[in-house]
Amino acid sequence: MSLRQFEYALAVAEKGSVTAAAEALRVAQPSVSQQMHGLERELGVELFARTPTGLVPTAVGRAFLRDAEAAVSAARRTRATARAGAEELVG
Amino acid sequence: MSLRQFEYALAVAEKGSVTAAAEALRVAQPSVSQQMHGLERELGVELFARTPTGLVPTAVGRAFLRDAEAAVSAARRTRATARAGAEELVG
DNA sequence: TGAGGTTACGCCTATCGTAATAATG
DNA sequence: CATTATTACGATAGGCGTAACCTCA
Numbered sequence: 001m002s003l004r005q006f007e008y009a010l011a012v013a014e015k016g017s018v019t020a021a022a023e024a025l026r027v028a029q030p031s032v033s034q035q036m037h038g039l040e041r042e043l044g045v046e047l048f049a050r051t052p053t054g055l056v057p058t059a060v061g062r063a064f065l066r067d068a069e070a071a072v073s074a075a076r077r078t079r080a081t082a083r084a085g086a087e088e089l090v091g
Numbered sequence: 092m093s094l095r096q097f098e099y100a101l102a103v104a105e106k107g108s109v110t111a112a113a114e115a116l117r118v119a120q121p122s123v124s125q126q127m128h129g130l131e132r133e134l135g136v137e138l139f140a141r142t143p144t145g146l147v148p149t150a151v152g153r154a155f156l157r158d159a160e161a162a163v164s165a166a167r168r169t170r171a172t173a174r175a176g177a178e179e180l181v182g
Numbered sequence: 183t184g185a186g187g188t189t190a191c192g193c194c195t196a197t198c199g200t201a202a203t204a205a206t207g
Numbered sequence: 208c209a210t211t212a213t214t215a216c217g218a219t220a221g222g223c224g225t226a227a228c229c230t231c232a
Contacts, residue, residue: 067169071166110186
């Protein structure tokens with residue numbers, strides 16, 4: 001379970017397909033597909049339902065995504081906070 | 092920047108030394124030391140001040156740790172949420 | 183010299199990309 | 208047949224542990 005997997009899952013949910021998510025993330029499709037499968041295998045839950053046109057979050061998936069979003073946001077904040085703190089020291 | 096680094100940093104801050112943190116995390120000292128250096132290098136900030144008896148969070152480090160704590164908590168929540176959601180489906 | 187931290191190095195796993203293989207409309 | 212997802216596979220990078228080294232009281 002990693003931040004990367006969270007970001008990939010959020011992109012898949014937003015874009016609605018592995019292909020579109022991979023494009024937005026600037027990585028190849030298989031990377032996204034593999035990470036999603038690994039995530040689901042680790043959690044033992046199906047996060048996305050596979051449809052002919054793409055992937056749609058399941059009920060469990062939607063709940064998962066809320067927490068994943070929070071985790072990713074907090075992680076991004078660490079970077080911004082550190083940067084701001086560093087500049088404050090300099091200034 | 093990874094959840095593992097966040098967890099390591101939180102352990103270092105809590106225990107006050109790399110050695111104690113590594114013991115609590117059940118990993119070798121160098122792993123923790125390396126991860127902290129990698130984190131600081133990536134952020135371009137000194138998160139911990141090295142003292143003769145251990146590591147103490149800097150001002151920037153303390154701000155960083157707050158966000159890291161939030162990220163780790165949210166990440167743990169994803170697991171609990173997914174598990175609870177899975178059981179709900181079963182039950 | 184004992185307690186802590188860091189650096190060096192080799193192994194092993196994980197991730198990625200390319201290519202090949204389904205499946206669906 | 209075009210589009211999407213998945214599987215296979217080889218290459219690369221990252222994380223860990225052991226061992227060696229450094230620093231300070």
